[in-house]
Amino acid sequence: xxxxxxxxxxxxxxxxxxxxxxxxxxxxxxxxxxxxxxxxxxxxxxxxxxxxxxxxxxxxxxxxxxxxxxxxxxxxxxxxxxxxxxxxxxxxxxxxxxxxxxxxxxxxxxxxxxxxxxxxxxxxxxxxxxxxxxxxxxxxxxxxxxxxxxxxxxxxxxxxxxxxxxxxxxxxxxxxxxxxxxxxxxxxxxxxxxxxxxxxxxxxxxxxxxxxxxxxxxxxxxxxxxxxxxxxxxxxxxxxxxxxxxxxxxxxxxxxxxxxxxxxxxxxxxxxxxxxxxxxxxxxxxxxxxxxxxxxxxxxxxxxxxxxxxxxxxxxxxxxxxxxxxxxxxxxxxxxxxxxxxxxxxxxxxxxxxxxxxxxxxxxxxxxxx
Amino acid sequence: xxxxxxxxxxxxxxxxxxxxxxxxxxxxxxxxxxxxxxxxxxxxxxxxxxxxxxxxxxxxxxxxxxxxxxxxxxxxxxxxxxxxxxxxxxxxxxxxxxxxxxxxxxxxxxxxxxxxxxxxxxxxxxxxxxxxxxxxxxxxxxxxxxxxxxxxxxxxxxxxxxxxxxxxxxxxxxxxxxxxxxxxxxxxxxxxxxxxxxxxxxxxxxxxxxxxxxxxxxxxxxxxxxxxxxxxxxxxxxxxxxxxxxxxxxxxxxxxxxxxxxxxxxxxxxxxxxxxxxxxxxxxxxxxxxxxxxxxxxxxxxxxxxxxxxxxxxxxxxxxxxxxxxxxxxxxxxxxxxxxxxxxxxxxxxxxxxxxxxxxxxxxxxxxxx
Numbered sequence: 007x008x009x010x011x012x013x014x015x016x017x018x019x020x021x022x023x024x025x026x027x028x029x030x031x032x033x034x035x036x037x038x039x040x041x042x043x044x045x046x047x048x049x050x051x052x053x054x055x056x057x058x059x060x061x062x063x064x065x066x067x068x069x070x071x072x073x074x075x076x077x078x079x080x081x082x083x084x085x086x087x088x089x090x091x092x093x094x095x096x097x098x099x100x101x102x103x104x105x106x107x108x109x110x111x112x113x114x115x116x117x118x119x120x121x122x123x124x125x126x127x128x129x130x131x132x133x134x135x136x137x138x139x140x141x142x143x144x145x146x147x148x149x150x151x152x153x154x155x156x157x158x159x160x161x162x163x164x165x166x167x168x169x170x171x172x173x174x175x176x177x178x179x180x181x182x183x184x185x186x187x188x189x190x191x192x193x194x195x196x197x198x199x200x201x202x203x204x205x206x207x208x209x210x211x212x213x214x215x216x217x218x219x220x221x222x223x224x225x226x227x228x229x230x231x232x233x234x235x236x237x238x239x240x241x242x243x244x245x246x247x248x249x250x251x252x253x254x255x256x257x258x259x260x261x262x263x264x265x266x267x268x269x270x271x272x273x274x275x276x277x278x279x280x281x282x283x284x285x286x287x288x289x290x291x292x293x294x295x296x297x298x299x300x301x302x303x304x305x306x307x308x309x310x311x312x313x314x315x316x317x318x319x320x321x322x323x324x325x326x327x328x329x330x331x332x333x334x335x336x337x338x339x340x341x342x343x344x345x346x347x348x349x350x351x352x353x354x355x356x357x358x359x360x361x362x363x364x365x366x367x368x369x370x371x372x373x374x375x376x
Numbered sequence: 377x378x379x380x381x382x383x384x385x386x387x388x389x390x391x392x393x394x395x396x397x398x399x400x401x402x403x404x405x406x407x408x409x410x411x412x413x414x415x416x417x418x419x420x421x422x423x424x425x426x427x428x429x430x431x432x433x434x435x436x437x438x439x440x441x442x443x444x445x446x447x448x449x450x451x452x453x454x455x456x457x458x459x460x461x462x463x464x465x466x467x468x469x470x471x472x473x474x475x476x477x478x479x480x481x482x483x484x485x486x487x488x489x490x491x492x493x494x495x496x497x498x499x500x501x502x503x504x505x506x507x508x509x510x511x512x513x514x515x516x517x518x519x520x521x522x523x524x525x526x527x528x529x530x531x532x533x534x535x536x537x538x539x540x541x542x543x544x545x546x547x548x549x550x551x552x553x554x555x556x557x558x559x560x561x562x563x564x565x566x567x568x569x570x571x572x573x574x575x576x577x578x579x580x581x582x583x584x585x586x587x588x589x590x591x592x593x594x595x596x597x598x599x600x601x602x603x604x605x606x607x608x609x610x611x612x613x614x615x616x617x618x619x620x621x622x623x624x625x626x627x628x629x630x631x632x633x634x635x636x637x638x639x640x641x642x643x644x645x646x647x648x649x650x651x652x653x654x655x656x657x658x659x660x661x662x663x664x665x666x667x668x669x670x671x672x673x674x675x676x677x678x679x680x681x682x683x684x685x686x687x688x689x690x691x692x693x694x695x696x697x698x699x700x701x702x703x704x705x706x707x708x709x710x711x712x713x714x715x716x717x718x719x720x721x722x723x724x725x726x727x728x729x730x731x732x733x734x735x736x737x738x739x740x741x742x743x744x745x746x
Contacts, residue, residue, distance in 0.1 A: 009427060009643070011400070012420045012636050014410045023626060027409040030381070035630060036406035039397040039579045040384045041708045050382045057379060073581065074444040074606070077625035081606045109605045203626055209409045211443065211581065211628030233603055235479045236444070236451045253713070255447035256393060256573055258581030260405060261631060266382050273379070338411045343623070 017332075018364055021340035022153045022313060023181065024203035024210050025356035027264075031208050034267035035260045042245075042257045050266060051246065051257075057269035061183070061277060062198065062216050064190035068239070069216040070246040071265055073258050076180040076201030079213025081109050082237040083176045083197045084147070086217075086225050090114030093143045095136055095173070097121075097128040097164065100152035101343045102178060110147070113233050118143055124152075124345055125315070127159040127308040130167050137171040146173045150188065151181035154343040156304045156315030156352065158186070162193040169194060174224055180204060183214070184272055185284045185312035185356055196221040202261075205284070205312055207357030208268035211261045284311040287360045291353075294369040298376065303350050312360065314353045319376070324348055327375045335371040337364075387702075388734055391710035392523045392683060393551065394573035394580050395726035397634075401578050404637035405630045412615075412627045420636060421616065421627075427639035431553070431647060432568065432586050434560035438609070439586040440616040441635055443628050446550040446571030449583025451479050452607040453546045453567045456587075456595050457515050460484030465506055465516040465543070467491075467498040467534065471524035471713045472548060476517045483603050488513055494522075494715055495685070497529040497678040500537050507541040516543045520558065521551035524713040526674045526685035526722065528556070532563040539564060544594055550574060553584070554642055555654045555682035555726055566591040572631075575654070575682055577727030578638035581631045654681040657730045661723075664739040668746065673720050682730065684723045689746070694718055697745045705741040707734075 019026045040047050051070075058069045072079045084106060088094055094115045096107045099122035110117045120136045122128050128148060137143055146168035150161045161177050168175045174196040179188045184205030190198050197217050203210035217225070217239060225232075225239055232238040236255065245254040272280055288311030292302060295316060303315040318324040324341065328351070331337040340352035353368065389396045410417050421440075428439045442449045454476065458464055464485045466477040469492035480487045490506045492498050498518055507513055516538035520531045531547050538545045544566040549558045554575030560568050566588050573580035587595070587609060595602075595609055602608040606625065615624040642650055658681030662672060665686060673685040688694040694711065698721070701707040710722035723738065 007423070007426055009423045009640060011404065011640060012407070012423070012633055014407050014420075014633070015414075015416055016408050017410045017414065019409065019411060021411055024409050024411065024629060027630075032406040032408070032630075034381065036402040037382070037384050038386050038402070039389065039394050039573075040387045041389060041391055041394065042580070044385075044387065044702075044708060046385055050384075053377070053379045053382070056377055074448060075625050075628060078444060078448075078606050081604060085604075105605070112601055112603055112605050201626070203409075209628065209630040210412070210626040211631055231482060233482055234451060234455075235475070235482050236448050255445050256571070256580040258445060258579065258628075258631065259394060260397075260402075260579040260634075261581055261628065263382055263384070264630075270379060270381060332414075338414060 015336060018337045018367065019359055020353050020364065020368055021338045022352040022354050023356060025207055025354055025359040027209055028207045028268065028271055028358045030271060031264045031267045035264040037263055039259050042259060043251060043253065047259065048251055054262060054266045057266065057273060058214050061269055061272055062188065062190045063192065064216055066190065066216045066218050067247065068222055068243065071262065072213040072215050073255060074213060075210050076213045079199035079201065079215050080106060080178060082215060083199050084109040085113050085232050085234045085237045086239050087145050087174065087176055087197060088113045088115040089228055089230050092116065093118055093140060095120055095133065095143045095146040097133065097148035099126055099128055099155065099157055100124050100149065101154035102149045102152055106147045125155045125157055125304050127157050128164060130160065130163040133164055134167045137167065137173065143173055145176060147176040149178040151310050151313065153181045153313065155346065156310050156313045158308045158310050165193050165195055174221060181313060184280060186281055186310065190216055202265050202268065205357045206268045206272065208264050211258065212265050284355065284360050287355050287362065287365060288314065290362065291355060291365045294365065298369060298373045300372065312354060312356045314355065316351045316353060318349055318351060322376065324351065330375040331371045335367060337368055337371055386706060388707045388737065389729055390723050390725065390734065390738055391708045392722040392724050393726065395577055395724055395729040397579055398577045398638065398641055398728045400641060401634045401637045405634040407633055409629050412629060413621060413623065417629065418621055424632060424636045427636065427643060428584050431639055431642055432558065432560045433562065434586055436560065436586045436588050437617065438592050438613065441632065442583040442585050443625060444583060445580050446583045449569035449571065449585050450476060450548060452585060453569050454479040455483050455602050455604045455607045456609050457544065457546055457567055458483045458485040459598055459600050462486065463488055463510060463513045465490055465503065465513045467503065467518035469496055469498055469525065469527055470494050470519065470522035472519050472522055495525045495527055495674050497527050498534060500530065500533040503534055504537045507537065507543065513543055515546060517546040519548040521680050521683065523551045523683065525716065526680050526683045528678045528680050535563050535565055544591055551683060554650060556651055556680065560586055572635050572638065575727045576638045576642065578634050581628065582635050654725065654730050657725050657732065657735060658684065660732065661725060661735045664735065668739060668743045670742065682724060682726045684725065686721045686723060688719055688721060692746065694721065700745040701741045705737060707738055707741055
């Protein structure tokens with residue numbers, strides 16, 4: 007087998023993530039690697055924490071990126087917040103809520119599921135009903151933007167209900183962070199994680215996470231050790247905070263350069279303006295979809311500007327349409343997951359991908375394919 | 377706080393890792409991101425597995441990179457091979473053996489320690505003694521090249537002893553892979569993990585891992601689920617192998633481009649020649665150290681060509697020497713860890729860093745500093 011240097015094709019990434027990466031982020035990642043304890047690198051880490059706080063709209067001291075993709079951030083949140091035998095309310099309205107439930111079980115917790123049909127948001131009244139009947143629930147986990155269905159839940163409302171019952175919250179903002187408002191402090195979210203590869207226009211591989219004081223205090227008072235050494239936030243912090251930085255694991259240096267640049271780009275555009283751009287482009291795209299006779303699977307307030315979910319019309323071979331877009335137009339769109347496989351397309355308009363040119367080409371390609 | 381794009385200084389990385397990254401690897405990482413299910417990406421993944429097998433000298437089907445740094449690879453090996461209540465013999469002759477022991481405990485195992493003084497290799501006779509007295513040990517874990525002390529253990533011999541007692545083995549080859557012989561099949565190692573940032577001249581963030589059939593069979597027959605969802609090899613394989621690739625987590629696309637290129641560079645040089653280069657340069661460096669009156673902490677067969685451990689001379693402020701090298705020469709060398717803090721320097725000659733020019737400059741800088 008003769009192997010050559012890999013030259014990836016130039017794709018327009020309109021799936022559910024990764025999105026297209028900004029050229030400045032790619033350039034940043036190609037800068038020379040330095041040591042993870044280099045004073046210059048530690049200065050960069052400190053800036054990165056400031057940028058993350060500004061983007062999460064939080065003052066949380068404990069705000070940093072987990073050295074792995076969003077799913078590792080999800081598991082880090084669960085591993086730190088769940089102790090064996092503990093009841094955890096998990097809101098499940100898609101594949102990622104289901105994944106949290108599975109992780110709660112693996113880390114010894116007992117999940118109490120608050121569900122909604124795929125494509126629908128979680129009803130805060132249903133969470134309240136569950137918590138009123140399960141007074142021993144300590145933590146509530148929910149997904150802001152369900153990447154598998156395109157449904158947005160009102161996590162400010164879910165957070166309020168959780169706190170009314172004395173619970174701490176875990177919020178998944180993988181597909182919302184940078185694309186729609188995520189207000190960590192205003193909404194009093196306790197642990198929030200995200201991913202680098204969606205609305206931040208950065209390659210996959212890092213998971214920004216933030217813990218407020220309540221959550222940090224909770225972790226400090228755990229009776230058992232966190233079940234994973236790598237994910238134990240109290241150990242990771244010896245490297246990411248304090249005056250003297252102690253080695254925990256070797257940080258993914260160049261990936262962190264990329265995230266730093268990506269967050270700087272968000273700051274340069276302005277968070278409000280980034281949200282407005284996602285909103286405006288989504289409206290344009292949805293109008294275009296209607297024009298060519300395609301229907302949205304999720305509509306109204308619970309739809310997401312950064313991720314359109316399109317119902318596959320009857321009699322259409324959905325995989326053939328995706329292949330056509332990829333091979334003829336270099337456009338990647340996503341298939342359905344789990345119970346929605348074959349029924350929907352997931353078309354992302356995230357970060358750097360969200361612009362008029364891509365929208366027009368995608369609409370043309372879809373029309374052509376159909 | 378005004379934050380600008382981060383411009384890292386150009387360092388010569390002669391610490392215990394990361395090493396300097398080859399320019400071709402940096403260029404590869406800056407290529408456009410594509411989707412993790414793109415047919416072109418899957419083709420690249422298949423090549424990457426071939427390259428990893430060739431470098432690990434194994435035919436193991438299950439050979440791929442874990443999406444996180446070496447310490448996550450370590451924990452993935454432990455998480456998959458350890459079940460609650462199980463006895464695991466852990467060879468500890470430095471910080472990384474100690475880390476494995478800690479992980480075994482976190483995943484519910486009972487570590488039985490086989491130790492050696494820091495700086496010494498593990499004695500196979502001592503392992504045999506332990507296993508003969510603990511017939512219920514199922515797994516033996518050891519570190520090939522202890523990054524904290526620079527000692528090389530004879531893992532071919534340790535593997536033989538482990539198998540004599542019916543145990544499976546976990547081998548840490550983070551600092552040996554690509555620098556000195558690691559012969560997975562010849563030495564009958566069952567689970568082997570490494571890191572990208574040492575002798576492969578790639579940025580940190582990925583952990584190559586390989587499981588032989590015995591280990592895969594063992595994982596399949598576990599009575600309990602792996603305690604981490606992210607690290608469960610049976611789930612990860614749905615994405616990394618088989619005819620139909622199913623999403624598990626979003627792979628760190630650009631980091632994988634980099635590893636592909638780094639392994640291609642090893643193949644182009646030839647594994648034998650890479651080992652010989654590390655060996656030859658180490659001899660030159662050691663001779664130079666002697667000339668300026670510096671002593672090696674580890675000598676003879678158990679010393680590592682890719683990592684020299686130098687005893688800090690009496691009366692010398694070790695941190696001031698490192699600062700001088702960094703600030704005046706842009707050379708990073710490493711400090712001691714744990715019980716060796718303040719007593720040694722760890723000077724890496726790994727991968728792309730291992731060349732005559734760096735050696736001469738480092739010797740000059742050390743002489744100057746002293």
